[in-house]
Amino acid sequence: MEPDASWLPWDSQLAANWSMEQALVWTHGLPVEYQYPATEISSCCLQTFVPASSTGGHLVDHTAAAADTQLNDPDPIEKEAAAQDQLEVDLQNMVLKIHVDPIHAFEKAASDYKAGVDLMRLKIHRYPATIRALGERYTVPTTVAIGPYHHGRAHLTPAEKVKHVAAYHCIRESGRPVQEMYDAVAHAACGTRGLYDADAVAGVGDGDLLPMMFYDACFLVQYMLTCTRAGPAQMDPALRSFFDANDNDVFRDITQLENQLPWRVVEAVMMFRPVPVAEFVASLRGCLQDRKVDDSGEEPFVLDEGGYGEPPHLLGLLRFYIVGRSHAKLPALPEIEAISFSVSTIELAEIGVALAPSRTTQLIHMGVREKGSLFAELSLAPLSLDDTRASLLVNMAALELRTTPSFHDADDEDSAVCSYLLLLGMIVDREEDVHELRRRRILQGGGGLTNREALEFLASLQGLRLGSRYVRTMEEIESYKSERRTRTKVHAFVYRNLKTIVAAISAIAAVVGIAGTLKSLKVVH
Structure with missing residues (x-):
């Protein structure tokens, strides 16, 4: 059989002098779930x-x-x-x-x-209309294409050579034959065509798709190594220089919904060039924050391989651990005749509900908790908001919208990002509200998006579907108001007239003071 070196980079095909067996072929005309190795058909x-x-x-x-x-x-x-x-x-x-x-x-x-x-959970989805309307800022990669949706865009061409370098180092560091690694990736990729949008890959032949997946997987593996303790020191200086110089752009690109590779394909490369995945995930699960938060409420990180199952792709893997899991059983709330699905910062302050950062970085931990008999807190995970984190939040929300048709029937974790973004957007109506989030340490850091940019970003996402934790939080607020109706009314009166009350108390104190002085003078005489 003639060597098939069509997948090799650049002109190195001409120098190939080793036999290559085509391990797998597509059976055109059969649905993807009925694909078989060529020798078995x-x-x-x-x-x-x-x-x-x-x-x-x-x-x-x-x-x-x-x-x-x-x-x-x-x-x-x-x-x-x-x-x-x-x-x-x-x-x-x-x-x-x-x-x-x-x-x-x-x-x-x-x-x-x-x-x-x-x-549905394993597919590489396209953006829903709600997210696509936000524009290319959050939906089109700027540096590197992963998978077929954006492959071939002119501005992403320079990164293709970097992928070849990444593949070379994966092969060299594995110590295994090139063909063995490529065949393993081709085998893992068998059946994955059906995970992509049919129209998008209709014109992409297998001779292009399989090599594309091979190089993309090697690129992702080398990037993942940069996020581990030992990885950067072991990496080729030129390759490390690329990742260091383009770190934010690469991370933003590889966490976009339409810029994904089936995780099983990445795992095929990691069988040859291992990556400590637990360490990689641990380094990024707090990526929405700049500052170290009080993590006393968080358990030591362990990769939850049994509970999650097979990740669909890199974005899905990171979203699972950024969202976290809520193991505590939430108490049942009393029945409420009516509920408002929006409340402002001022309204919360009037009824004695203050904003506070949660003790963990996981997004699932949100809601109202009582602080004594007169006050309560609405806690949310802290966030350092810049372009990269805004893009990650948008794409995690897009993944939830695509993989969970009904938030009502799903677990709270399945719509946690949408709930989180909707709660932030509900709180802010003005730039002053964004400043209040900063004062309360829910928004961290002085860099990133300005108050105006943060307000516009959160306002643009108010068309998201209502997540179950968002609905639960609004029910908690309504329940708090209903059960403490008298106290909340008194608190609201005091909050609205605080300046007048303080002035009156000051005036009374002054009069009492003057009266006391006069009385003392009279006693002296």
Whole structure:
């Protein structure tokens, strides 16, 4: 077999002098879930509905005989019976079983739909209209394309050479043959075409898709190594220089929803060039904050391999740990006749609910908690808001919108980012409200987005679907008001008239002081 070196970088194909077996091929025309290794494609079994009469159908078996074989029965009655029950046709030794019972058609339709739902979490989704309307700032990579959606854009071409360098170092550091690594990636990529939007990959042949995945996976592996303790010191200086110089841009690009690679493909490279994934995730799960927060409430980090299952891609992996899990069972709330789904900072202050940063960095920990009999806190994870973190939040929210059709029926964690962004947006109506978030240490740091930019960013996301934790928080606020109606009214009166009350108290104190002075003078005389 002639060496197939078409996937090698640049002109090195011309120098290839080693045998390459094509490990896997696509069976065009079959759905992706029915792809097989090329050596195994020798027969198939199809099912379809063929009505034998207007009232029902029968099983008709097409068994290998001869391509032009026909039933030859002189008895018309027996011929009709045979036609109803069995028809033997040789189609190049392929056995076709055609079931004509109508229920099979419905069962297959239901099964196909369920399979599509099960794959929803693993797919590489396109942006929903709500997110796409935000523009290219959060939806188009600026430095590197991962996967086929943005591959070939002119401004991303320089990074393609860096991918070849990353692949070279993955191969060299693995100590394994090039072909062995490439075959492993090709095997892992088998079936992943169906995870992408069909229209987007319709014009991308397998000769382009598989090499693309190989180089992209090597690039991601080398980037992940830069986020570990030992990785940078072991890395080639030129490659490390690229990652250091473009760190924010690369991180923003590889965490965009449409710029993803199936995680199983990345894992195929990591079998040869291992990455301490737990250390990588631990280094990034607090990436929404600049400052070290009080993490006394957080347990030591352990990679939750059993609870999460197979990650869909890098964005999905990071979102899972940035959101976190809420293991505490939330108490049931009393029934409320009416609920408002919006409340301002001023309204919260009037009823004695102060804003406070949560003790952990995980986004799932949000809500109202009582602080004594007169006050409560609305706590949210702290955030250092800049362009890179804003992009990450947008793309994590987009992932939630695409993978969770109904937030109402899903776990709170499945809509936590949308809930978090909606709560922040609910609180801020003016630049002064953003300043209040900074004063309360929910927004950290002086750099990043200005108050005006933060306000515009959060306002642009108010069209997100209501997450379950957002709804729960609004119910908690309403319940707090309802159960402490008298106290909240008194607190609101005091809050609104605080200056007048303080002035009156000062005046009374002054009068009392003057009266006391006069009395003392009178006693002296």
